[in-house]
Amino acid sequence: MRRSGFFTKKLNSFLMFSAILCFSYLPSFSNEVEKHEVNHTENADTAAISHASSNTDSSHAEHGEEKFNASELILEHIADSHDWHLWGNTSIHLPILLYTDKGFECFSSGKFNHGHDKVAGKHYTYAIEHEHIEIVGENGEVNEEATKSMIDISITKNVMSMFISMVLLLLIFTSVASSYKKREGKAPKGFQSLIEPIIIFVRDDIAKPNLGYKYARFMPFLLTIFFFIWINNMIGLVPFFPGGANLTGNIAFTVVMGVITFFVTNINGNKSYWKHIFLPDVPWWLYPIMIPVEIIGVLSKPFALIVRLFANITAGHIIVLSLICLIFIFKTIMIAPVSVGFVLFMDVLEMLVAFLQAFIFTMLTALFIGTAVAEPHGDH
């Protein structure tokens, strides 16, 4: 069981990556590749899938009777997931990695059978409830203590999407870098000339105005942040595989970005930056007010970044999903053109937002670093 789980995970990852490569280059063949991949997944995990299909029929029937709940559907779509739903009853089962107090666990999420089955692992038995993995006892009761100490580091849909974006970024930028080497000193050509203005935009309009002559040291960081956020925003807008994950609208992702910005800013903070916080130019008796205010300022800057990116992207997804839900709320196809029209409008707007949020995040990061490394002027 453990071996097969591991194998499935590896196979999944491998197939995923090959699919990504094909996707990035051969959109016309994408459908074929997808089918192919799903077939493989099925072969590797025959038991689980066949089980799933037989069961989903009944669950489908159940769904039909249920009242349509838009908010539940929307929240489910913007949340992370352990399966990557493709269409109908087919989905990619992503590997589950658990760090429990007794050691590592690793198996395919297909074994949960869309939450219907419990999985007996090496150390515990696991159940999944609303994408939340719990440790359960023999009779199905939740072992709260063990669940609390367990860390779920599964390769979820968002993580997978992030890996896809990483591979894309690496492919794009190493190829661009190699064309710079090949065509040294010449004018940019092809893909290179698409990317170059953006890189120059980041350098001349984001880094240089905020960081001055010290910009060169922070360029790799700013470029990475900008393109990482942008590409993930864009992938998030694609409604089907390999898009559809709401990575940049996930608070965990934005928290990491914000915290990294916080560390980069404060590690690079110079003497005048720290003096401004702990020995501000005010009468000494104002220190009890000023110092906490300054410290709150330091913390609120990355916090604002975190919330801004999270809220903007999540809001966009919620609006698009709500517009789609209108069709099911009104239970008529007549509303569909209106919905689709608005969704089209929102998607175009979201493409702007995707760029804008990446830009704002990078811009503010550069600004914060800029204030931390600025030379004292003496004109406070």
Add this chain to the structure above:
Amino acid sequence: MDIVTPSLGLVFWTSISFLLLLFLLGKFAWKPIMKALDDRERSIEDALSAAEKAKDELARLNNESELLLKEARAERDLILKEAKQLRDNTIADAKGLAQVEANKMIEKAKVEIDNQKNAALAEVKNQVATLSIDIAEKVLRKQLEDKSKQENLVADLLKEVKLS
């Protein structure tokens, strides 16, 4: 709420992914790209400033050559002028000299003519004197052929002396 609770798994993977991406892109993409961009910008700037310099140099050279040309023209004019003057002077000198020479010759000729004239006159005078003496001798001889006439003459002469 669930959606604002960061899940540890995603935090973990995002951190790893971002740091890995930062490292890989920094090493294999940003470094060569930024270097290439900087190099190209610098080379463009260099080329532009070199072109500007070349333009200045060309203008300077043009100016210089024009100046040289002007100078050369002035010099040519000067030389021509000098040559003309020299020619004029030479001609004038030659004329002067010729005049002097001519004058000298004329003077000489005049002197010669005078000399010749004087000589001729002297000759004529001598001739006339001789002739006169001859004539006088003959006349006297004829008149003093008889004694009486001689005595008359002496008497006349003596009378003359008494008178004076």
